[in-house]
Amino acid sequence: MVTDHGGGVWSIRVPIPDNPLGHTLVYLLDTDRGPVLIDTGWDDPDSWDTLVNGLAGCGTSVGEVYGVLLTHHHPDHHGLSGRVREASGAWLAMHAADAEVVRRTRQAPPELWLDYLIGKLAAAGAPDEHIAPLRGARAAGRGRVLPGGRPALPDREIVPGELADVPGRRLRAVWTPGHTPGHVCLHLEEGRRLFSGDHLLPGITPHIGLYEDPGTITDPLGDYLDSLERIARLDPAEVLPAHQHAFAGAPHRVRELLAHHAARLADLRALIAARPLTPWQLAQAMRWNRPWTELPYRSRNIAVAEAEAHLRRLVTAGLAEPVPGSHPVRYAVA
Numbered sequence: 001m002v003t004d005h006g007g008g009v010w011s012i013r014v015p016i017p018d019n020p021l022g023h024t025l026v027y028l029l030d031t032d033r034g035p036v037l038i039d040t041g042w043d044d045p046d047s048w049d050t051l052v053n054g055l056a057g058c059g060t061s062v063g064e065v066y067g068v069l070l071t072h073h074h075p076d077h078h079g080l081s082g083r084v085r086e087a088s089g090a091w092l093a094m095h096a097a098d099a100e101v102v103r104r105t106r107q108a109p110p111e112l113w114l115d116y117l118i119g120k121l122a123a124a125g126a127p128d129e130h131i132a133p134l135r136g137a138r139a140a141g142r143g144r145v146l147p148g149g150r151p152a153l154p155d156r157e158i159v160p161g162e163l164a165d166v167p168g169r170r171l172r173a174v175w176t177p178g179h180t181p182g183h184v185c186l187h188l189e190e191g192r193r194l195f196s197g198d199h200l201l202p203g204i205t206p207h208i209g210l211y212e213d214p215g216t217i218t219d220p221l222g223d224y225l226d227s228l229e230r231i232a233r234l235d236p237a238e239v240l241p242a243h244q245h246a247f248a249g250a251p252h253r254v255r256e257l258l259a260h261h262a263a264r265l266a267d268l269r270a271l272i273a274a275r276p277l278t279p280w281q282l283a284q285a286m287r288w289n290r291p292w293t294e295l296p297y298r299s300r301n302i303a304v305a306e307a308e309a310h311l312r313r314l315v316t317a318g319l320a321e322p323v324p325g326s327h328p329v330r331y332a333v334a
Helices: 045-057 081-088 096-107 112-124 128-139 220-234 250-274 279-285 297-316
Strands: 002-004 009-015 023-029 036-038 067-069 091-094 171-175 184-188 193-197 238-241 320-322 331-333
Touching: 009 045, 023 045, 023 238, 067 081, 081 091, 091 096, 112 128, 112 279, 112 297, 128 297, 171 220, 193 220, 220 250, 220 297, 250 279, 250 297, 250 331, 279 297, 297 320, 297 331
Parallel strands: 036 067, 067 091, 193 238
Antiparallel strands: 002 009, 009 023, 023 036, 171 184, 184 193, 320 331
C-alpha cells in the first residue's frame, strides 16, 4: 500500500512477518538526484516484493534509489537496506553509535547473544525454568539467527545537526537516543515535517530497554526523555512515524509519553519502597498490556529490560539504589 503525503513524500507499508506491529512505513523522498528512502523494512521475500512494487507505485524503481537514510539499526528498519544497495548502488547512512552496533553484530559469533541474554536474565533474578530454554539452545549450538544473515554495514554517517545528502531538499538530522543509542529523526525543514522512526509514534510507547556491555553504565530512559523534550521544542507541523500513521501535535504526544514514564517510575519506586525487589520481580509486578502470566516468553525478556531501564533512571536520579551484597541484585529506595 502506497500513500502520497504530498510535497514529494510517499510512504510504503512494508510488512513485518509474524509481528503485531504489522508493517514498517518506509518513506520515499523525491530529490534532485533521485529517490531517497528513509528506512527499508524487514529482510523477507514478501517484504522485498512489497517494497519493489511500492516503489513502482510511486513512479520509480529500486534501481533508481540514490540513498538510504536509516533511523536506527533494528531489522524492521535496516533489514532490506543491503538488498537495496545491491540493486541500485545507493549509499546507506546511519548514526555512528548504531553503525557500531551493526559492526559488532557482524563480527560476533552467533552464540554471543545467547550468552549475553543468559547472563543478563540470571543477574536480573529470572528463575531457572525461564533461563533453561536459552541454556538448552546454547548447548545445542543454536545461536541467534539474524534476518538476512548479517546486517549491512552503512557506508555513510548521519551527523546530528547536519543536512543529509538529499539534493534540492533540506533534511536535517536530529539525534534522539533511547530506543537505540544512535536513533535519529529527520526534519524536513520545508514544510516542517519530521520523519520520527520509532522515537515518536501516535499510539505506541516505544520499547526503552537496558542493553549494555559489562562494565558500562548507561541511562537509555534518561536519554529518551531528554530526546522527547528536544522534539517538543522543535514542534514539527507533521510527524511521519515508522509505524501506525502520520499525525500532528508532536508537543502534546511528547507530554503524554513524559507523563506515562513519570507514572511508571513512580509506580516502580512505590514497589521497591515496600520491599527490595529484583528486576525480574519488578517486571512481574509492573503493569503491561496484558497480565504477566499471558506475556509470551520473548515479551517477558523485553519487560525485564524495560524494568531495568526504569531502575537505572531512578538510580541515576538518586531515588533508588542496589542493596549491598544481594545476589541477584535487589533494589530499594535511596
